[in-house]
Amino acid sequence: MQLNAGCELTFDVQSPTPLVLMLRPRSGAGQWIIREEYQITPAVNVTEFTDLYGNLCQRVLAPEGPFSIHFSATVQTADLIDVSPGAPYTPVQELPDDVLHYTLPSRYCQSDQLGDLAEQITDGVEPGYDQAEAIRKWIHTNIKYEYGTSDASTSAVDTASKRVGVCRDFTHLGISLCRSLNIPARMVVGYLYQLDPMDLHAWFEAYVDGRWFTFDATQEQPRGNRITVAYGRDAADVAFTTQFGPMQLNEMKVWVDLAQPDMNESEKKAEKAPTVSASVGSNQQTDGVV
Structure with missing residues (x-):
């Protein structure tokens, strides 16, 4: 199944703040990234690296004032997940x-x-x-x-x-x-x-x-029909944003819909997810998984 998925986060930044973002899924088992769009407002320089667990991470410096991140993707997903009752323990x-x-x-x-x-x-x-x-x-x-x-x-x-x-x-x-x-x-x-x-x-x-x-x-x-963004030992490894300074998350929207020609239609259906001031990683991380 092809899905349109994405999220939008808006912040107030009190002073220039370094951020590590983990929002980009990558093609792999059970998913193929057909299209993706990443918008950061205002525009800033972005560098990308792969962490210890193979996750795609982006480094940015958020300027003081309103700051927003928009990510959307069209992904071919597996309709079913593998199950294997009786599969043996690996020593x-x-x-x-x-x-x-x-x-x-x-x-x-x-x-x-x-x-x-x-x-x-x-x-x-x-x-x-x-x-x-x-x-x-x-x-x-x-x-x-x-x-x-x-x-x-x-x-x-x-x-x-x-x-x-x-x-x-x-x-x-x-x-x-x-x-x-x-x-x-x-x-x-x-x-x-x-x-x-x-x-x-x-x-x-x-x-x-x-x-x-x-x-x-x-x-x-x-x-099935899952889109994996990141893997880790626990939530400390997989926060969607990790901040290194004073900034406040104001709103987060998340959507997952069947793929449509007009991505805007999917985004219009976005539901507002609960805004969290901290993730299970630390008080400087946001995982949005609440």
């Missing part, structure tokens, strides 16, 4: 070097503190894909999805205790529980077609049987 000694670090605890994913819960959830379940799916299902069933119940400091341990959160919290918990079983897991952020309410989204991937599989604890059933 740690067989993991590729670039996957091994996804077994370790990270800032918001304290997998070393959640082993007992992971064992309870997966008791009697075959190691590998079925364990990751049991974790996804348990989170979907036992964690309540509710806006405004978490903030920039909320971790997987907090979510396991409070049993409430939003997609980033569901994702951190899923990652942590998988890692506690020595299953590599990573955070993914991007867009999901027909997400309700519309917003930027987060889910996790687990590495079993020698490859990555998608798991989304906010959804009842596996769903």
Whole structure:
């Protein structure tokens, strides 16, 4: 399916502020970037680099005053995601070097503190894909999805205790529980077609049987038509904006629609996503995944 997706962010900048942006998806497994448009107002110099996780990042210096970022793309997406019940666990000694670090605890994913819960959830379940799916299902069933119940400091341990959160919290918990079983897991952020309410989204991937599989604890059933923007250990690695100075996010709009000849029609349908003053990364980051 071809989708038009994008976001628009508007800021007030108190003084010239360096920014790192992470808004451009790249072609890869399950997606092909057909067209993209990136507009920054007022115009500034932009340099781009690829981070440690393969994400496309842009560096800019935002001038004082009103500042806006508009990104839109047309993307060919996979209608289905791969599922593989019974796929075996990959022993740690067989993991590729670039996957091994996804077994370790990270800032918001304290997998070393959640082993007992992971064992309870997966008791009697075959190691590998079925364990990751049991974790996804348990989170979907036992964690309540509710806006405004978490903030920039909320971790997987907090979510396991409070049993409430939003997609980033569901994702951190899923990652942590998988890692506690020595299953590599990573955070993914991007867009999901027909997400309700519309917003930027987060889910996790687990590495079993020698490859990555998608798991989304906010959804009842596996769903395709996803556009991946970034991968990381947790939300600290995948913030859509990271600022190094005083600036305020005023508004964020997000849209995902079936591809149409006139992109403006898609943008007219953009829903206003909740404005967040901070991400789960730090008080200088915005991930929009709330």
